[in-house]
Amino acid sequence: MVQRRDAVGVREVARHAGVSIGTVSNVLNRPEKVGKMTRRIVQNAMNELGFVPLRAAGQLRGGSSGLIGVIVPDVGNMYWASVLRGIEATIDAQGLTMIVASTRQSKFRQREQLRSMQSQGVDGLIVAPIAEQKDEWSYFQRKTKFGLILVSAMADKDIASVRTNDLRGAQIGIQHLLDMGHRHIAFINGPHFVPWCLERYQGAYKAIVDSGYENEISFSEVLVEDLTMDEGAQAASRVFDEGIATAIMCANDMLALGVIKAAKEKGIAIPESVSVVGYDDSEFSALVDPPLTTIRQPSFQLGVEAAQLLLQEREQGDIPSVVFEPELIDRLSTSAVG
Known part of the structure; x- marks a missing residue:
């Protein structure tokens, strides 16, 4: 192409x-x-x-479409739904309209959604990129009224971004399991071309190396294509069949929900037989049985911050980067090794 x-x-x-x-x-x-x-x-x-027909050409001739594009991995994921609410609350107050699309961890879908947003003549774009496609999103940075904000990705110095310190988040999740005596740990994760999946793997591995018990620890990564409950359940079934892991950490709460589902189907008690840690602190995390130990990200505030950065006036060369710190939320899905 x-x-x-x-x-x-x-x-x-x-x-x-x-x-x-x-x-x-x-x-x-x-x-x-x-x-x-x-x-x-x-x-x-x-x-x-790579031609994109401008369906919103009439609006563009007027100088503004009043549309803000937002591309996230999965609008059905409650974490991303909370991020979207934060964005929407901010742009609604400015009389703007949000257009939302999902990538589902697909590079092809991301490319198509970027072209669709360009075609619709959005005034700015907020994107949680599952892969770098700089040549395609640079249009929004250079040619639109408000520009471009990256979410949940470490951006180049010339692109504004909002994210959580995912390396630190995974690190404190694994450290929590190590502190409880677990030495056989599985990490269910998405593709490494997804920025936050790679960072979370790096954080998990860093916790193992920094622990001083590296030679005593069995640590395995189980990769899934999409960060959904069904894929989490399938991955967990493979881990359970091996019968080694006493603890599982997941790259998000949807995967962890799948682990809990698979454990119930196999009659495996959580946390008595296996401890489970999620990531995001989605709204359902405290409501599942058992309540899920997880890493909290300020999802709504992250969305608010991304929208505010997009809409604010900036001096030439001012490229802000906002990083939130994650927090361990200790609930009943983890326990010490007996």
């Missing part, structure tokens, strides 16, 4: 396809007037150039 730093226009598509600008316009607006072969040639040229 050819990537372009600037938005590709109809003229470039026409030149690349070897057709007139009018033909490209017809493909976009009156495709029934264009032959099938010509349509295919023009559409292939659009794909190769």
Whole structure:
């Protein structure tokens, strides 16, 4: 795929396809007037150039669409739902409208959602990137009214960001298990190209190395494609079948919920037989049976901060980075080794 730093226009598509600008316009607006072969040639040229049709062009000519794009991994995850509420509360007060999309840990979906946001003419973008696609999100940083904010990712120095110290969060979660005497620990995690999954693995491993018991500890990482309850249950079943781990830490609370579900189905008692630690402190964490020990992130406040950074006026070269510190919430899903 050819990537372009600037938005590709109809003229470039026409030149690349070897057709007139009018033909490209017809493909976009009156495709029934264009032959099938010509349509295919023009559409292939659009794909190769990364062309994005501006459906909101009328709004853009007026200087502003009043739309703020937000891309998160999963709108169904209660943690991200809380982040979205924080963003919405902030932009609503400014008379703006939020457009939301999910990536589901897919690089392809992230690319498509970025193009969709550009097509809709958003005035700014807040994105929790599951992979770096700088050439594609740089458009929002350079060409939109409010620019770009990255969430839950360590950004380059030239991109504003809001995140939690995920390395520290995973570190204190594993340290909690080590302090309770656990030496056989599994870590259920998502793909390492997802920034916070990589950071949480690094934090977990750092806790093992810094403990001084590294040679006495069995530590294994179990990877899943998506951070959902079902994938957490499947991963936990594999861990349980091995019969080694006395404790499991998860990269988020949805995975931990899946671990609890799998344990109940197999008749494995939590925390008597296996301790479980989640990450996020989602709203359901205190309500599950047993209540989940987890790492708290200030989800709502994170969303508020991201929206405020997006909307505030900044001096040239002022690239803020806000980092929240995580907190261990000790509940009944963990106990000391008996």
